[in-house]
Amino acid sequence: MDGGNESMGIHLGYRRIENVIFSYGFYILLILVCLFFSIMSSVFLSLENMVVILGSSCFIMLAAGGVTPVFVSGNMDMSIGSIALVSAGITALLARAGWDMPSSIGMALLAGAAIGLINGILVTFIKLNSMLTTLGLMIAYRGLGLVITDGRTIMLPNEYKAFAQIKILNMPIQIAVSLLVMVILYILLKKTRFGAYCYAMGCNGESVKKLGIPVKRVKVTVYIISGICAAMTGIIVATKLGLMRNTVGKGMEFRVVAAVVIGGTSLLGGKGNVLPGTLLGVLLLYVIDNGLAGLGASPYVYPFVQGLIIFLAMYMDSLSALRIKRS
Amino acid sequence: MSTAEGWNSRWISMLQEVDKLTNKAGNLSFPVRIVLMPRPQKVNICVGIVAFIVIVVISITIPSFLTLNNIVNIFEQISTLGFLSIGMTCVLIGGGIDLSTPSILAASAVVGATYMAKGGGAVVGCLLMILVALVFGCINGLAVTKGRMIPFIVTLSTKFVAEGFAVMYINATSVYGLPDSFQRIGSKIGIIPISIFIFLSVAILFHLIIRTTKLGRWYYLIGENENAAKVSGLPVIWAKFSTYVVSSIMAAFAAIILTARLNSATSSMVGETMIMDAISVSVIGGASLNGGKGNVFGTLLGVLFITIISNCTNLLGISYYTGMIIKGIIIVLVIGIDVLRSGGQ
Numbered sequence: 001m002d003g004g005n006e007s008m009g010i011h012l013g014y015r016r017i018e019n020v021i022f023s024y025g026f027y028i029l030l031i032l033v034c035l036f037f038s039i040m041s042s043v044f045l046s047l048e049n050m051v052v053i054l055g056s057s058c059f060i061m062l063a064a065g066g067v068t069p070v071f072v073s074g075n076m077d078m079s080i081g082s083i084a085l086v087s088a089g090i091t092a093l094l095a096r097a098g099w100d101m102p103s104s105i106g107m108a109l110l111a112g113a114a115i116g117l118i119n120g121i122l123v124t125f126i127k128l129n130s131m132l133t134t135l136g137l138m139i140a141y142r143g144l145g146l147v148i149t150d151g152r153t154i155m156l157p158n159e160y161k162a163f164a165q166i167k168i169l170n171m172p173i174q175i176a177v178s179l180l181v182m183v184i185l186y187i188l189l190k191k192t193r194f195g196a197y198c199y200a201m202g203c204n205g206e207s208v209k210k211l212g213i214p215v216k217r218v219k220v221t222v223y224i225i226s227g228i229c230a231a232m233t234g235i236i237v238a239t240k241l242g243l244m245r246n247t248v249g250k251g252m253e254f255r256v257v258a259a260v261v262i263g264g265t266s267l268l269g270g271k272g273n274v275l276p277g278t279l280l281g282v283l284l285l286y287v288i289d290n291g292l293a294g295l296g297a298s299p300y301v302y303p304f305v306q307g308l309i310i311f312l313a314m315y316m317d318s319l320s321a322l323r324i325k326r327s
Numbered sequence: 328m329s330t331a332e333g334w335n336s337r338w339i340s341m342l343q344e345v346d347k348l349t350n351k352a353g354n355l356s357f358p359v360r361i362v363l364m365p366r367p368q369k370v371n372i373c374v375g376i377v378a379f380i381v382i383v384v385i386s387i388t389i390p391s392f393l394t395l396n397n398i399v400n401i402f403e404q405i406s407t408l409g410f411l412s413i414g415m416t417c418v419l420i421g422g423g424i425d426l427s428t429p430s431i432l433a434a435s436a437v438v439g440a441t442y443m444a445k446g447g448g449a450v451v452g453c454l455l456m457i458l459v460a461l462v463f464g465c466i467n468g469l470a471v472t473k474g475r476m477i478p479f480i481v482t483l484s485t486k487f488v489a490e491g492f493a494v495m496y497i498n499a500t501s502v503y504g505l506p507d508s509f510q511r512i513g514s515k516i517g518i519i520p521i522s523i524f525i526f527l528s529v530a531i532l533f534h535l536i537i538r539t540t541k542l543g544r545w546y547y548l549i550g551e552n553e554n555a556a557k558v559s560g561l562p563v564i565w566a567k568f569s570t571y572v573v574s575s576i577m578a579a580f581a582a583i584i585l586t587a588r589l590n591s592a593t594s595s596m597v598g599e600t601m602i603m604d605a606i607s608v609s610v611i612g613g614a615s616l617n618g619g620k621g622n623v624f625g626t627l628l629g630v631l632f633i634t635i636i637s638n639c640t641n642l643l644g645i646s647y648y649t650g651m652i653i654k655g656i657i658i659v660l661v662i663g664i665d666v667l668r669s670g671g672q
Binding site: 127131139254257258261301303306314317 | 470483606610651
């Protein structure tokens with residue numbers, strides 16, 4: 001990093017390249033990965049393949065979008081995978097009990113909001129550490145989701161499968177819904193007072209209180225949003241498959257955290273955005289999956305390559321953070 | 328009291344105590360004075376008492392709990408979680424966190440078991456397991472200390488890498504047919520499992536290392552205030568690096584014992600909730616996510632506590648799923664107690 005022995009001109013040029021690499025590290029990585037796959041396989045850049053990538057990533061995208069405000073405000077939510085399981089379970093149970101589709105989906109969303117509210121109250125009013133608490137609750141909610149469905153696979157009625165086949169503007173409904181939610185979250189974070197409060201809380205929790213910002217209300221709201229988005233993930237997974245399995249949302253929380261952090265959101269709060277950031281972070285994960293599948297690689301290699309790319313992206317991110325701190 | 332003020336006043340009072348101590352010993356250099364400082368550790372009497380009461384109540388209400396078979400059973404289950412939690416405690420004391428240990432366990436178990444299943448020796452197989460874990464531990468340590476990445480992020484990505492490596496290495500199948508000499512590690516002498524001896528001796532060793540050696544004191548100081556430790560000339564980078572290495576070696580030990588007991592290795596040997604168990608066990612034992620707190624003895628009690636709870640839910644005939652709800656709620660309760668405890672200071 002310190003090219004002390006090099007001549008000044010080379011040194012400056014090196015510095016400039018370094019600057020670009022470190023400020024846009026993640027985007028460069030994403031472009032490189034895309035470039036690699038599009039050279040190696042002709043189908044990668046086709047429109048159909050793009051829809052396939054979006055279709056497989058939209059589940060995680062919803063949850064990751066919902067969690068971004070939580071991270072921006074300096075908190076953590078690791079219980080999203082279990083919330084998805086609970087809401088998928090509630091949808092399936094109510095559907096089997098003869099409820100109509102809108103009300104059972106509405107109840108599942110309400111359950112997600114309620115769980116988010118519980119998380120928010122525990123973290124805000126009892127002042128528990130947000131990461132530990134939501135990790136503990138992750139176990140509890142997963143247990144809850146398995147208890148209500150008895151751990152069995154439940155088939156959904158046909159109207160749910162028909163619902164999953166609907167296309168809006170030539171896009172499958174899952175993609176449309178998740179993109180819509182992402183846009184709403186983007187507006188919420190960037191264009192409203194609530195979003196500004198989130199960033200302020202993430203930057204400095206102490207001084208925000210002195211400014212008179214309703215810290216507690218914002219914190220609880222952030223958790224409710226995350227709960228609702230996780231519930232939507234669960235519902236969409238269940239309707240897409242046409243059945244409710246006990247593996248819904250398993251290990252999802254760690255993937256979501258990885259995607260959100262790759263997208264430039266800081267775990268310490270105060271930094272990050274939904275629309276270019278989290279969206280591209282999620283896409284990177286699925287571009288790797290899709291590209292490797294297109295190359296005909298053994299499916300057992302995907303997680304390893306994915307892990308390596310996640311590591312690289314996070315390393316780039318920490319380097320750029322380090323540079324900002326220095327300058 | 329804000330945290331910065333708390334640290335400073337605690338720091339100054341500790342230094343004053345050191346001055347009193349070192350007046351007799353003549354003029355010692357600053358680092359030595361820091362090392363001589365009284366260590367911030369108390370065995371958590373509170374947790375001990377609660378655990379004792381719980382055990383008494385349980386053994387009165389569930390008659391089959393205090394049978395010899397059940398106790399041996401508990402001791403057999405303890406070692407995997409125990410090893411991981413000892414490593415986690417070291418990392419937490421040093422102010423970091425390690426999410427990758429269960430995945431490192433799977434990765435090293437898979438490599439060692441494959442070697443032994445192909446006819447390799449047990450000793451080399453065990454060394455291979457430790458070596459694989461060591462590689463991942465070094466990656467964690469280097470990225471945290473030299474790369475200055477946030478521990479949560481580093482270990483999260485190593486978790487993915489190690490998990491992926493384990494799946495890739497054996498193509499998501501399972502390895503079995505291990506040599507008899509290796510399986511003996513997982514067997515019993517009479518009625519007592521051998522693994523418990525290994526586990527207890529490692530636990531006592533680490534308890535002593537953390538309580539009585541310089542290295543242990545460095546961990547606490549670094550976790551308490553890293554900048555102060557750096558300024559006073561402690562080898563912060565080396566010590567922090569070593570916490571991640573210790574944690575990964577503990578994962579390798581757990582891998583050896585678990586593989587020997589199960590007589591097979593897969594990429595999904597430990598459950599998804601194992602990492603949460605390890606963290607919560609350390610926190611139950613007095614560790615804090617902010618670093619500088621925790622001890623191996625407390626962690627040991629925490630491991631017993633969690634294992635006994637899941638054992639009791641089994642004995643009472645409660646389903647596994649309900650057991651998960653109970654465990655989650657208990658973990659949150661314990662975290663709440665921790666908040667009350669530190670709020671009182």
